[in-house]
Amino acid sequence: MTNLAFSSARPSFSPLRLQQRSLGWQAAAVVLxxxxxxxxxxxxxxxVPVPINMQTFAVTLIGALYGWRLGAITIAAWLVEGAVGFPVLSGGAAGASYFVGPTGGYLFSFPLVGALVGWLAERGWNGNRAVLAFAAMLLGNLACLVLGTAWLAAMIGAGQAITFGFLPFIVGGLLKSALGAATLMALPRGTMNLPKP
Structure with a gap:
């Protein structure tokens, strides 16, 4: 049998190290x-028609901390909670109607955004590198805006969608990206032993 542990270590992409934890830990992480x-x-x-809130901050941070798979699963679970009636959407809203209204594109983009940021975090765009962490968060926010605006454009036209669904959120996206990167930098980072390939 081969010895799976080895002495050299490299920085973990996340201080949570959820990929190394049991299924029970991962399930608890999804709930939290x-x-x-x-x-x-x-x-x-x-x-109107789309409120400004801290959802994209949470979505990108979960992606960065959980990784692309578990991050996307967690965000999808939250969306299911909202769709079945739990008051977990913007301002405590709930119900399937929010997934076909003006906010639908943004909501459907969230698991993709979390997966994108998680995928980048796993490749070094994380709290170990401030500029790359900010860039990952910014790309996540941009992806959300592009996908959400495209959905909105199908409902109210491209010009109106850009005016009301994209432009007002640019500064917020920049600020939330900076806050997300700062949060990652503030969390303790360590090393972990990885198995030999």
């Missing part, structure tokens, strides 16, 4: 992640 997403949904500035 959906709670964090729900709480972030209550921090909002009402706007």
């Amino acid at each position: 992640g959906t709670l964090f997403l729900a709480l972030s949904s209550y921090i909002e500035v009402p706007m």
Whole structure:
């Protein structure tokens, strides 16, 4: 039998190291992640047709901390909670109607955004490198805006969608990306032993 541990270590992409934990730990992380997403949904500035809130901050941070697979699963679980009636969407909203309305494109983009940021984090765009962590968060926010605006454009036209669904969120996306990167940098980082390939 081969010895799977070896002495050299490299920085972990996440201080949580969820990929190394048991299924029970990962399930608990999903529950806590959906709670964090729900709480972030209550921090909002009402706007029409799409409110500004802290959801994308939570989505990108979960992706960066959980990795692309578990991050996407956690975000999808939160969306299912909202669709079946739990008050976890923006401002405590709930119900399947939000997935076919003006916010639908943004909601459907969230698991993809979390997966994108998680995938980048696993490749070094994480709290070990501040500029790359910010870039990963910014790409996640941009992906959300592009996909959400495209959905909105199908409902109200491209010009109106850009005016009301993209431009007002640029500064917020920059600030949330910086906050996300700063949060990653503030978390303790360590090393882990990885098995030989």
